[in-house]
Amino acid sequence: MHVASRGSAKVAAIAGTDPDLIAHQLDGNDATAVAKLAADLAPIDSLIVTLSGGEGAGMLAAMPGTAGLGALNAAVEALVRPLAVELAPRRVNAVSPGLVDTPWWNGMPEQDRIAWFASAAAGLPVGHVSIADEIAEAVALLATNPSATGTILTIDGGARLVQL
Ligand SMILES: NC(=O)c1ccc[n+]([C@@H]2O[C@H](COP(=O)([O-])OP(=O)(O)OC[C@H]3O[C@@H](n4cnc5c(N)ncnc54)[C@H](OP(=O)(O)O)[C@@H]3O)[C@@H](O)[C@H]2O)c1
Numbered sequence: 523m524h525v526a527s528r529g530s531a532k533v534a535a536i537a538g539t540d541p542d543l544i545a546h547q548l549d550g551n552d553a554t555a556v557a558k559l560a561a562d563l564a565p566i567d568s569l570i571v572t573l574s575g576g577e578g579a580g581m582l583a584a585m586p587g588t589a590g591l592g593a594l595n596a597a598v599e600a601l602v603r604p605l606a607v608e609l610a611p612r613r614v615n616a617v618s619p620g621l622v623d624t625p626w627w628n629g630m631p632e633q634d635r636i637a638w639f640a641s642a643a644a645g646l647p648v649g650h651v652s653i654a655d656e657i658a659e660a661v662a663l664l665a666t667n668p669s670a671t672g673t674i675l676t677i678d679g680g681a682r683l684v685q686l
Pocket residue numbers: 526527528529532548549550551572573574575576618619620621622623624625626627
């Protein structure tokens with residue numbers, strides 16, 4: 523399994539943790555470098571794209587200040603179904619998370635983040651903020667199920683059902 527990050531410290535930290543895990547330093551904005559790595563690794567069984575920055579995202583979807591993030595997410599979702607047909611027999615799926623406790627939120631002051639997560643956990647039907655492993659389980663399901671394609675799997679703790 524190969525993973526990529528822009529940060530040399532992250533790449534160095536991964537090295538040696540698992541003989542089956544190989545880390546590459548890569549900026550997703552560098553199309554030439556992305557194409558070269560893809561060619562070097564071909565054939566690729568499953569490609570999982572999770573990159574984005576949290577800066578400037580505002581508080582959360584469906585709240586003031588999140589128009590850009592909402593438009594971006596809608597664009598990604600709109601790609602899934604046509605790409606699943608255009609790229610067949612390759613399968614194309616997406617996972618749509620709600621609120622996940624990751625470094626994505628590091629731009630928010632710590633005390634504000636703790637208060638926001640506690641408030642959100644109290645309002646979410648599942649009673650907790652998601653962790654990355656819960657999202658990874660959904661990614662693994664879509665990556666390994668041969669009949670899953672053109673699917674957008676919402677794993678949001680019920681966030682879409684309530685007003686947080
Ligand atoms: N956390 C949430 O609540 C939440 C909710 C809904 C959706 N999402 C989405 O879920 C995805 C994963 O987010 P996360 O929560 O795991 O955030 P994260 O912990 O901040 O991870 C995002 C990763 O994106 C990588 N990245 C950013 N720009 C990059 C670039 N130009 N090239 C390569 N890598 C780049 C960064 O890796 P390096 O710094 O190592 O390069 C960073 O580790 C994102 O698309 C995010 O928008 C998150």
